[in-house]
Structures are given as structure tokens and as C-alpha cells.
Amino acid sequence: MKKYKQSIKKIGLLLVIFSTLWSFSVLILSSKKYYSQSINENANSLKFEIQKILDTRNHSSWTEQELQNELITHNIDNAEQITISELNSTEIEVNNVKKIETFWKFKNFQKSFNKQFLNFEITLKHTRNLKTNDLVSIVKIQSNLQQIVNKEFKKPWTSASLEQAIVSNNIDVAGGISVKAVKQQESRSASYEWNSSEWIFVGNGINYKDEITLIHKWLTKIDSSVSISQINTELQNVLDNNKNSIWTKQKLQKAVNFAKLDQENAILVEEVSFKDERSWTGDEHSNLWKFIGQGNVDNDFKYKNETTLTHQWNNKIDSSQNIFYAKSQLEELLSKKINEGWTQNDLQTAIDNSKIDKIGGIKVEQVEFKSQTSTDSLNVDQWKFTGNGTIDNEFLYKGQITLLHQWNDYKDTSKDIGVIADLLVEIVNEKEDKNSPWNQQQLQDVIDNSKKIDSPGGISVSEKIINQRSSNSINEVQTLLFIGKGNENNNYKYKGTIELNFNWTKIENTTQSIFNIANQLQNIINKKEYKNKQWTSLALEQAIIAEELESTGGISITSNQKENNNFSSTGGAQQTTWTFTGKGTIKNEFKYDGQISIIHNWNDKVDNSFNIKTIENKLQNILNSDAYKDKKWNAISLENEIINQNLDIANGIIVQELETVDLRSSSGGPHQTTWKFIGNGNSTNPFKYNGEITLIQKWNNYQDTTKPISDIQSKLQDIVDSAEYQEKQWTLAELQKEIDNTFGIKQITVKSSKLNDNLDFYSWKPEPHTDKYIFQGNGNGSNQYLYKGHVELEHNWNKRVDTTIDFTKDKEMLIDLYRIIGSKKGAWFNEELKLTIEKKYGKNSFEIKIDDSEDLQQIQLTGTGSIENENKYKGNYVFKKYIIGDGINDNFKIIYLDSKLNLSYQTYFDFEKTDAIAILSLATSENSVKNFKGKYMPEELPTQIENIDYMFAGNPNDKIVGIENWDTSNIKSMKGTFENASKFNQDLDKWSLINALTIESIFQGASSFNGNITNWKTNNVINFSSAFEGASSFNRDLNWITSNLEFMINTFRNATSFNGDISNWWVGELVVMDGAFENAINFNCDISSWTTTKLESMGVAFRNAKNFNQDLSKWDVRSVGYHSMYDSGADKWQSNYKPRFNN
DSSP: OHHHHHHHHHHHHHHHHHOOOGGGHHHHHHHHHHHHHHTTOOHHHHHHHHHHHHTTOSSSOOOHHHHHHHHHHTTSOTTOOOEEEEEEEEEEEETTEEEEEEEEEEEEOOTTSOGGGSSEEEEEEEEEEOOGGGOEEGGGGHHHHHHHHHHOOSSOOOHHHHHHHHHHTTSSOTTSEEEEEEEEEEEEETTEEEEEEEEEEEEOSSSEESEEEEEEEEEEEOOOOEEGGGGHHHHHHHHHTOOSSOOOHHHHHHHHHHTTSSSTTSEEEEEEEEEESSSSSSSEEEEEEEEEEEOOTTSOOSEEEEEEEEEEEEOOOOOOEEGGGGHHHHHHHHTTOSSSOOOHHHHHHHHHHTTSSSTTSEEEEEEEEEEEOTTSOEEEEEEEEEEEOOTTSOOSEEEEEEEEEEEESOOOOOEEGGGGHHHHHHHHHTOSOTTSOOOHHHHHHHHHHOTTTOSTTSEEEEEEEEOOOSSSEEEEEEEEEEEEEOSTTSOOSEEEEEEEEEEEEEEOOOOEEGGGGHHHHHHHHTOGGGSSSOOOHHHHHHHHHHTTSSOTTSEEEEEOOOBSOOOTTTOOEEEEEEEEEEEOOTTSOOOEEEEEEEEEEEEOOOOOOEEGGGGHHHHHHHHTOGGGSSSOOOHHHHHHHHHHTTSSOTTSEEEEEEEEEESSSSSSOEEEEEEEEEEEOOTTSOOSEEEEEEEEEEEEOOOOOOEEGGGGHHHHHHHHTOGGGSSSOOOHHHHHHHHHHHHOTTTEEEEEEEOSOOTTTOSOOOSSEEEEEEEEEEOOTTSSOOEEEEEEEEEEEOOOOOOOEEGGGOHHHHHHHHHHHHTOSSOOOHHHHHHHHHHHHOTTOEEEEEEEOSSEEEEEEEEOOOTTSSOOEEOEEEEEEEOOOSSTTGGGOEEEEOTTOOEEEESSSBOTTOOOSEEEEOOOSSSOOBSOOSSBOOSSOOTTOOBOTTTTTTOOOSOOBTOTTOOOTTOOBOTTTTTTOTTOOOOOTTOOOTTOOBOTTTTTTOTTOOOOOTTOOOTTOOBOTTTTTTOTTOOOOOOOOOTTOOBOTTTTTTOTTOOOOOTTOOOTTOOBOTTTTTTOTTOOOOOTTOOOTTOOBOTTTTTTOTTOOOOOTTOOOTTOOBOTTTTTTOTTOOGGGSOOOOO
């Protein structure tokens, strides 16, 4: 209890200085005695006295608090104005005895200290023998050891390398700490493998004792490829696609790549052997091919090892064609018999002798089909022709075809059409228009109507060839085909076919209407430099040529005389009509024909008028003239006054009345009239001003119609005495509102004359009560209010109401009081706790009684509020408080409240199964709470805590009270801190991550989170993996420094709302970003400036990032070995925007 006694002495000393109360006279005398003794000491004696204290311990160390207590005990520093700090400790050896030298600094700069010792600073040495029990527990350097373990993340440690690292980092001497491995685990992600191992660090008694177990995590690449023999079937299918020739290595390699069994050239081919099964060509062959998978740990190819497969093929060629290709020859052969039918033998012989195929190549069969016309003259036979060609013979045709043979008994008397060739030529050349070809129907009509040739339909005409011209004027040849229809079945005269040519010349007119360039000509006319001057014909022609609309002479230009020139001497608005005539015809190369007229409006007159706003004050002075203070201007009078004051001439300024507003509802009173003044000046007249301005005339013709408020005194008293307020007091706000509702807003103002009670501070109302109110009418001759004067009325009422609050029934308040009580590590003093509670709940709110035991305080709070005072709270409640000391066991105590407000503590960190709604005090070890589901935390985070991994994982609350102002600058790991806290959404902008190394999974699954973390200091963070995975509401700009970032695995995966600005991230150390933006369907931030020179893996990085379309083509991805499906489902991403991989 020394600490408590010294605090009592403090209070006593303060009371000596500032109080004259007789009850503290003994303390005053005691303090005077101390100063009378101290003033005779000099600095050397002080140094001697403190050294004597230090030397009292030969085998144990001092703490700052123990030395402070000793200074008080020896009357050296009763006021605690000397600050004590430990500088450093060194191990030495004297006569084979190990000792510890510790240097201590004692300093005072307090003006209230005695004059002899004002402003001094001394350093003293304490020497003690080193004993085994002086060894420090290795737990004290847990964070230092963990930092060493975390430095290596690309390979595992060995015991020897870890021990060497401990020595090189000056943690301990060689042999001081031994290290041994416990176990190793691994977990795979894409083409990387997370490994973890546990190491036991054992203090060997030199500087440290005990042992501690730490975890080391590192990332290694893995070979995810499988044996190529798993795709033997697919490779064999590739081989079998070529059945009739041998593969070359180049063609087979290309076919394997095309099959997309793996990435291009990820499977290489190699010929093993060739075996010819026969000694002649054109038969079965086989050869062996080796397929070699290139997959290994350094790439993302699918297959490794090799496999050998056989390719079987033959080089026989089936050159036979479908017999359909011989159809015309067969039809021609059939048609040789016109007046009789074929027998099967005759037709087979004719086929064999026809050289259509070799003998036996085509087999003929007659189909059971015969048709004969009604005249018994036309017969039809059906014949089937079968080609016998196969790969094993030399016949030309295969397949079958069925043809019809028509024949009759008639004789053909028609002549060959060639006998009338000259007549046909004559008819063709009779065409008058030699500049166009014959129309087929036109020529057919001429032939049919010609009596010299044949009856209609006897000769058909068709066009065979039309030569395509290559320029605008060329000789053309039209080839016409005349077909005689005569045969034994009709009476036409001619048969056969003849071709005749018709020579003609086509000349194409390519000129266009000049109207096609009307807009271009108007744009030239309207050029800015001709806004105030007239064009000349020559200038216009040169402008047309410069715009490449036409060449010289292609367009002639004329104009009319100037029109509407009302100011020939001084200039003014002008209008010139220009006529443009196109000279293009079929006989020249000019582009345009026709004529168009275009108007050029221009003005060489300058407008010298001024904006009317320049005389705003003068116009306002006219409106405000004394003669019109009680009446309204009229427009004519205003215009005349403007002329009288020489502001402008007649009609120079036009005046319009816009509106007049009466500011009172009764007759007479204030008004305001809005006038518009319009200046008519421009370049065409001598008026001085242009533009317009709106000004207000205020005038008043009021008569005072207000009434004395005494006229409504009885009505006011009725309101004051209303039944609702017979047993309670009016507040001014309530009474004013009722008056406003009855008589109108602001008509009457209510003031208090005398109130018996102060309702704002007391929780009771004495009886009887009489309150007086003044009712002030706000009307006068210059406003619209109806009543003037004032009247004072009384309100008599009688009621006592107790408004105190029973705080024991307010769970939130009890929790808050528990948090205040639990905020201190040590025990409370009564007065200290009273002052702390009063800061929030008001002075004298509670009476406090404290019962102390060794590890527990029972604190009874009694609310002092009652109907007789102004205090708000009543009730009685006993709170418990655990006293946390400095022992090693105390460092691991976590004090908490359960849902029934029972106070408990536990020394293990996992709160997954603990019923805890509030944590009042955190352990002061490196690690801290995990899986806390409650709503309340301490407002200060112990500086010893360096790890808040999974602290609020699965927390169901949207806000966790107390964490918003935490100083997190010592935190090194935030892995999973808010993982699956699905409702959490709290600003954490005051958190500092300046020493954090990992925020892996910090908000993973926090689906509601969108708190402010824009400016977090993330300078040292290495691992962002899964930081926002599944944080589907998060969408904040992240102005973070990422200079040490190496891992972004799944960082924004399934962050479906995220499109924050991360364009300024510098990621030059980034190694892995697999799945970084997978399913981030709204993400489309420009990250093209990212530095990716060290990036090795980005598999599925942008998979299903459906809106992403940024240009990453300049990313340096030469080190990227794995990028499988990085862009799968990123539908909007243009291919030319994607990274350029080497593999």
C-alpha cells in the first residue's frame, strides 16, 4: 500500500499550499519540518544520500517505482518532483564473479522544489551480483525473436541459421539461446505453397531463461504439373487426324499447339523412329513420336515427363470422283439417240467406248420406269449409272446417278442458227443509242417481232459477258448469245447457238450538284475575318481553292449590289448575295454543276453604347427620391425623369413595371415595386445605353391598424389556465407555441416575469406554484402584426413529480460505469474515482464506498438523486474490480463482463466460447484477445500488445465501442482482425499501421464494412492477402504507401462494390497477386502506372472483373511465370490493353 500512502501525502501537500482549514494543521507542520531539513542539504549530500539507497541492494535490481518510494521514505522527495529513469545495464566480471552495472538518472526542473536542489541532474551507478534468478524470462523478448523469424519468408530456417541470426542481431551471445524445430505445415494457393514451422527458443541461462514457441511462415513455389501420360488419348487423337501421310515435326508441333492441351510449346514433339510395313509405296506405315511435357517449378505448364505414341497411316490415294461430275457427258451420250430408245447392252457398250471412264468403270442399269405422252410420240426411259472407282483401282468415278432419256419418232427439220448470222448482226447494230448496251428483254422483243427470222420464242437471247470499264469513258463490248429452240418436237426454224458482239461506248457524267457543298460555301462566307468587311470575287475563289472544294475556274462567282445599307457614310449592317455557278459538265473535269445563292451578312458599324448597369446608382436615386417615398412611380414619369436628368434622350431607356408587393394585408402600409430599365442603344442609333437592369422602389402609405393586447387578455388567461397545465408548469417554449398556434406566429412574444422553480436543473417541483408571464404584442404601424402593448398574467398550478433515474435498471449505464472502473490497472482511491465518474455524470452524482482486499475491490455506488435535489440518479449497485499488479501472471489477465454483468477474468486469449459483452482490461503481453463477440473494449490499447490477429473475428456488432481512438502504432500483425464480422462498419481513420507487417484477411467476410481507412500508414506492410476478400460493401479510396508490399493474394476477391482509387500504390516489391481482383465486378481503377518488375504470379488476378478495362500493356511482366486464367470472364477488357507475357 506504499503507492496509496504516497498519493495521500500528495493530497496533504496540496492542501498545505492551498487551504487554511484547521483540520490539516498537522500536515502543514510536517511539511515545514521536511523543508527546514532539506534546505540545509547541498547537491553533494543529495547525491550521497541517493547512492546510499542504491547500494542497499547487492543481489537484486531496482525498479523506478521502488526508488521513488525510497526517496519519499527518506524525506528526499515528498512532493515527487524528482524524475527517475533507467539508462542502461551492462554485464561485467570482477574476480570471476559476474556483476550487473545499471546507471540511473535523477532529474529535477520543478520551480517548487527547495532552492538548494533547484534544476539539477545527476547520474549514479548501481552494481549488483548476478544470480540465476536475475535471468530475464525469454518471454520478454518474444517480439524481437518473432521479428527475426519473420525476416525470412522465401525459405525455411535451420536451427543453426536461427541461432546465428539471434547473435548477429545482438539479442544474445553465442550459445545463450538454443533453437529446435517442432513441426512443419503447408497449405497451397495457386502455384505457391505456404509453409509454417514451429520453433522452440530455449534460454540457456546466460541472459535468458525459460522457453517459448514461435511460428515461422514462408512461401515457396510448387510444381503443379502432372505426368503427360494422363493425356495419351488426346495426343493419340492429334496423331490420328493425319491418316494418309507422315507427320513432319514442324506440322505435328503446330497441331499439338492448336489442340490447346497446354500453353503454346509447353509440349514438345520428337520423332523416335519410322517403320515402313511394306516395301512399296502406297500402303500401311507407322512411326513413333515422343511427346515431352515442359512443366516444372519455374513455370505454369500443366504437364511434365514424356510419353511415346505410335502414328499409323497409309499413303494410298482414292482419286475417283463422284459420278455426278460425269453427268453432262452421260446426258450427252443419252441424247445421241433422239428417235429411238437405248437397250442396256447398247448403252453399256457406248459407255465403255466413250472414254468417259475405263472399260468397266461405269455400270449401267435400266430402272423400271417408262413414260409415254398422250400422242404416243414422246418416250422417257430412266437409267442408273454406278461408278466402280475405289482406292484400290484406277476407275475415275464412284457413287450413283440416275438420268432420264427422252426420245420420239419425230424428225428434226430445223436449221443451224448460223445460217442467219448476218441477219442477227444487222438487227443488233440497228440500235440507235450506241452509248448503252442492249437490254436483254428489249432485244428479245425485237427478235420476236421480226418477221424475217422466226416465230416468237423460236430464238432466245441472253447476255453472256459484260466488260467492266476501268475509267469514266471507255469502249465496251457486249456479248450476246442467240439460242435456236428448233428440234423435232416443234416448228421453230433454227437450232444451235451463236454468239455475237455489240460494240458501244459508255460515257459517265460524274459531276455533282453544287448544292452538295452549300454548307462548306456558307462556312467560307461566314469566316470571322469577314464579319466586318465584304468579300471580293477573287478572294472567295481563292478561299474555295484553298479549301480544295474545286480547282481554278470550276466555280464562277458573282454578287448583287449592297442592300439595306442605311449608313453609307458611317457604316452599318450590310448584306451581300453571292451566286456560285458550277462549270462542271460531261466534257470537263470540274466537279460541280448548277447554281446556288448564299447571303453574306456583315457590319462595319461600331456600337458605342454602354451597358445600362453603369448608371445603376443614378437610376436608384431617381426611384428613392423624396417625392415618391409614399407613392409609386409610373413608367411615363420615370422615363421623363430620366430625360430631365440627361441620362439619355427620349426612347433611349424604356421603363417597365414588373410587380408591386404589399407588405401588409391591411390597406396602406409598406410596399415595394420592381422596375425594369431597358437600354435601346446599339450600332444603329444614337442612344447611350444597352442591356437591361431590374431595381426596386420601396414606398409606404401605411395607416396604423394595430389593437391593444388587453383586448384579448381573457383569451390569453384561458390559455394559461388550460386544464392540461393545472398540475404542471408551462415552459416558455410550450407556452409560446400555443400562443403562436392561436394568434399567429410572432404576433405575440411570451416572456417569464417570475418562475417559482428552475425546471432545467431540478428533478422535483414544489407546491403550490405561481408563475408570471408577460405577453408582448409585436404590432406597430410599420408591420403586419395585429396587437401592441403588453400584459402580465399569472399561472397557478400544483404538482410534485420525481424525475430521478434508477441507474441500476439501465444496463448500458452499468456497463459504462464498469468500463470507467475497469479502466485503471491498479486500485482506486475514493476521491480519485469520484472525480473520474463526475466528469461524465455530474458533480455529486454518486456516493462511493470502496472495500479493499488483496486482489479485488468492491465499489458501492449510491445515486444521490431524489425529489428534493437536482441530482439525476438514484439506486445502489456494487461493482467489482480486479486489481492487476506487475507479476507475470497479471500480464496475462483479461478482465471482462458477461451478459449478466458478472465480472470475470481469464488468462487465455480465445473468447470464441466465452460469454463476454465487454472487455474492461486487456492483457499486457505481446498477443491479445481473439474471437471477441461483445460490443465494448477499453479505450486504450496496451503498448505491449503487438498482435491483434482475429481479435474481432465473427463479431456480430456494427460498432465496437472504445476502439475508435486506439493507438495501434505498436501493432505488427492484424491478420483476420475483423474476419467475418458481417455487420461491422465503423470508421478507423485514427488507427496507425506504421509498424504493421501483415493485414492478411483483416476485413475478409466483413460484408457491411465501408469505414474510413483512407489514410492508413501502411509503409511496412508486406502481406495484403485476402484483406478485403468478400467485403462486398467496401468502396473507399486507399491513399496508402505500399513500398514493402509483396503479397496480394485474393486482396479484393469478391469485393463486389470496390472501385476505390489505388492508382498511386507503388508495388515495386510485389511478388504474388493471384486472385487479387477476382470477382471484383465493379473495379475499373487505372493501375497502369504500377511497377511490377518483381511480380512472379498473377493467376486468376482479374477473373470475372467484368467492368475492368484499363491499359496494362506496359506492365513489366517478364518475371511472371504463372498467369493462368488471369483474364477469364473480364469481358470488357480489350485484348490490346492486357499485359504482354513472354510465355
